[in-house]
Amino acid sequence: MTGYVANRLAQGILVLFLISLVTFSLINFAPGGPSSLVSMESTAEQREARLRQYGLDQPAPVRYLRWLAGAVRGDLGDSINQGLPVERLLVQRMTVTLQLAGYAMLLTAVFGILFGVLGALHHNRWPDHIVSVVTTLGMSVPNFWLGIVAIIVFAVTLGWLPAAGNATLGGGFDLSDRLRHAVLPAGVLAFSLMPNVVRVTRSALLEVLASDFVRTARAKGLPQRGIVWKHTLRNALVPVISILGLITTVLLSGSVVIESVFGWPGLGRLAIDAASGRDYPVILGVTVMVGALTVIVNLVVDLLYAVADPRIRYG
Amino acid sequence: MAERSRLLRKILRQPLGIAAVCGILLLVLLMIFGPGLYPHEPNRTAPLATLQAPSAEHWLGTDELGRDVFARILAGGRVSLAVGLIAMLVGLTIGSVAGAAAGYYGGWIENLVMRLVDVFMAIPAFFLILVIVTSFGNHPLMIILTVGFSFWSQMARPVYAEFKKFRNAEFVEASQALGGGNLRVMARHIFPQVMPQAVVLATLGVGWAILSEAGLSYLGLGIQPPLSSWGNMLQNAQAYLWLNPMLAVYPGIFIAVTVLLFNLLGNALRDVLDPRG
Numbered sequence A: 001m002t003g004y005v006a007n008r009l010a011q012g013i014l015v016l017f018l019i020s021l022v023t024f025s026l027i028n029f030a031p032g033g034p035s036s037l038v039s040m041e042s043t044a045e046q047r048e049a050r051l052r053q054y055g056l057d058q059p060a061p062v063r064y065l066r067w068l069a070g071a072v073r074g075d076l077g078d079s080i081n082q083g084l085p086v087e088r089l090l091v092q093r094m095t096v097t098l099q100l101a102g103y104a105m106l107l108t109a110v111f112g113i114l115f116g117v118l119g120a121l122h123h124n125r126w127p128d129h130i131v132s133v134v135t136t137l138g139m140s141v142p143n144f145w146l147g148i149v150a151i152i153v154f155a156v157t158l159g160w161l162p163a164a165g166n167a168t169l170g171g172g173f174d175l176s177d178r179l180r181h182a183v184l185p186a187g188v189l190a191f192s193l194m195p196n197v198v199r200v201t202r203s204a205l206l207e208v209l210a211s212d213f214v215r216t217a218r219a220k221g222l223p224q225r226g227i228v229w230k231h232t233l234r235n236a237l238v239p240v241i242s243i244l245g246l247i248t249t250v251l252l253s254g255s256v257v258i259e260s261v262f263g264w265p266g267l268g269r270l271a272i273d274a275a276s277g278r279d280y281p282v283i284l285g286v287t288v289m290v291g292a293l294t295v296i297v298n299l300v301v302d303l304l305y306a307v308a309d310p311r312i313r314y315g
Numbered sequence B: 001m002a003e004r005s006r007l008l009r010k011i012l013r014q015p016l017g018i019a020a021v022c023g024i025l026l027l028v029l030l031m032i033f034g035p036g037l038y039p040h041e042p043n044r045t046a047p048l049a050t051l052q053a054p055s056a057e058h059w060l061g062t063d064e065l066g067r068d069v070f071a072r073i074l075a076g077g078r079v080s081l082a083v084g085l086i087a088m089l090v091g092l093t094i095g096s097v098a099g100a101a102a103g104y105y106g107g108w109i110e111n112l113v114m115r116l117v118d119v120f121m122a123i124p125a126f127f128l129i130l131v132i133v134t135s136f137g138n139h140p141l142m143i144i145l146t147v148g149f150s151f152w153s154q155m156a157r158p159v160y161a162e163f164k165k166f167r168n169a170e171f172v173e174a175s176q177a178l179g180g181g182n183l184r185v186m187a188r189h190i191f192p193q194v195m196p197q198a199v200v201l202a203t204l205g206v207g208w209a210i211l212s213e214a215g216l217s218y219l220g221l222g223i224q225p226p227l228s229s230w231g232n233m234l235q236n237a238q239a240y241l242w243l244n245p246m247l248a249v250y251p252g253i254f255i256a257v258t259v260l261l262f263n264l265l266g267n268a269l270r271d272v273l274d275p276r277g
Helices: A002-028 A034-040 A045-052 A060-072 A086-121 A126-140 A144-156 A174-211 A210-220 A223-237 A236-251 A258-259 A267-276 A280-308 B001-010 B016-039 B069-105 B106-122 B125-136 B140-150 B152-166 B169-176 B182-218 B230-238 B248-272
Strands: none
Touching: A002 A060, A002 A280, A002 B106, A086 A126, A086 A174, A086 A223, A086 A236, A086 A267, A086 A280, A126 B230, A126 B248, A144 A174, A144 A258, A144 B182, A144 B230, A144 B248, A174 A223, A174 A236, A174 A258, A210 A223, A223 A236, A236 A280, A258 A267, A258 B125, A258 B182, A267 A280, A267 B125, A280 B106, A280 B125, B001 B016, B001 B248, B016 B069, B016 B248, B069 B106, B069 B140, B069 B152, B069 B182, B069 B230, B069 B248, B106 B152, B125 B140, B125 B182, B125 B230, B140 B182, B152 B182, B169 B182, B182 B230, B182 B248, B230 B248
C-alpha cells in the first residue's frame, strides 16, 4: 500500500516536471515569447535593465533550471503585472475557487447519482427518457451561455440573485450572502457536468441490476429499495467514483469560462487575466498547480476504488 | 447483401440519428448558401439603426453598431463549423497516428507516447488552449490547430488500446507472414477494427471543438472581430444584457442546436457501430 502510494507519487512528480517543461517550452519558443514584454521600453538601457530584472538576459535552459530550483522550494517567481509572488496569488485564488467547486461538486454528485438511479430503474420508460433529454441538453448547451441566460432571467429580469462576484462589496463575511452569490454559477456548472455522472451511474447500475446476485436478492423477497441502495449501488460505485474524480479536476482548474461569466475571482479568472496580459510566470504557475491537483485527485480516486470495492488491493 | 440490409435496419431504428443528419445537412447548406441569399452584409454598420428589434428587414434585429444579427450569425456559423470540423480532424489524426504507433510497435515508442498522453491528460484542455493561444497568437488557423491539438490525448488512448490488443492477433500475423509491411498491416487490417470507435469519438469531438472555440472567443482570446463567430458575438452581447438581452440569446441557440445535433449523431452512431459502448 505505502509502496504503491510512493510509486504513484514519484510518477506524479515526473508528470509535473514534464508539464512544467512542456509549458515553459511552449511559452519560450513562441514568436511572441517573454522577450516581447520589453519592446515598449524606450531606450536600449531601459530594455537591458528590464531584461535583467526578469532574468530574460539568460538563455532559456538556464532560466528553466532557475525556475525549477525555485519551484522545488515553493518559490514560483513574481507576477509581472501584479508584482506579487505567484505562489501567494495561487493560494489566494484557490480558496475562492474551492468555495464554488465544493458547492458545484455537491450538486453534481447528488443530482447526478439520483437521476442516474432514476433512469436505470425505469429503463426505457418515460422517466428514463426525460432524464436522457435533460442530460443531452446539459452536454450540448454551452455552459457559459447558460450562465448568461441565467443572469438575464434571475438577475436582470427577476432581480432575485446577484449577477456577479462572490460577495457583496464592502460587507463583512456573511454566509447567506456568499451562498446567494454562488447559486447561479454552481447551478450552471452542475447542470453541464451532471450528464457525465448520470450516464455512468445509469449504465453501471443497469449492468449490476442484470447480474445473478440481484436476481437472487429479489428471489429471496428483499424489498426493492434495499436492493437498489445497498446491493446494487455499492457494486456500481467504482465507475461513478472515477467520473466524479474527473469532474473534481475540471472544477479545481477553476472552470475557466464560468468564472469569467460571473466575475468569480478564482483560479480560472487568474489564468485568463494572465493569458491576456501575457503574465508568463503566472501562466506557468497556474498550469503546474492545476497539474499537481489533477495528479493528487487521480491518486485519491484510485485509493477510493479499494474502499468501494474490497476486492481491489494495491500491493 | 444480408449484412448490408441488417446494417440498414439498425440505422432505420435510430430516428434521432437520422434527424440529426438531416439537421446537420440543413445547417451546412444554410451556412454555405445563406450569406449569398440574405441581403445584408455581416460587417456593414448603421449608426442610425442600432439595437433594433427583429423585423422583416432584419430577421433577428441589429446589434450595437447596427450590424444585421442574422447576417453575422450566418458568417459566424461558417467560422464555427469550420473550426469544429477541421479541429476534430487535426485531433483525430494526431491521436490516431500516435496511438497506433504506440500500440503497434511497443517498446520505447509506447513508453514515450503514453507518458506524453499522461502529461497532456493532466493539463485541463482549456488551459492548454490558453497557453498555446497566448504564446502563438490567435490567428484563426492557430485556433483550429490548437483546439484540435488539445484533444489528441483523448483520441490516442482508445486507438492505442485497440492496436495493442490486435498487435499479435492471428489475422495480423497472417498478413505479416504474407509479406505485408507494417504500414499496410496497420492501415488495412488493424485500423478498420478501431474505425467504429474512432468515428463515434470524432463525431462527439466536433461538438466539443465548437464549444471550445465558442468559449475561447467569448473570452476574447479566440476569433477576433470584425470576423464574427458565435462565441465573440456572445462576448459583444454581454455588455448589452440590460438593453437588449436577446442579442445574447440567438448565437447561443445556434451553438446549442449545432452541438446537440452532433451529440445526437454521435450517440446514434455508437448504438449502430459499437455494440460494446
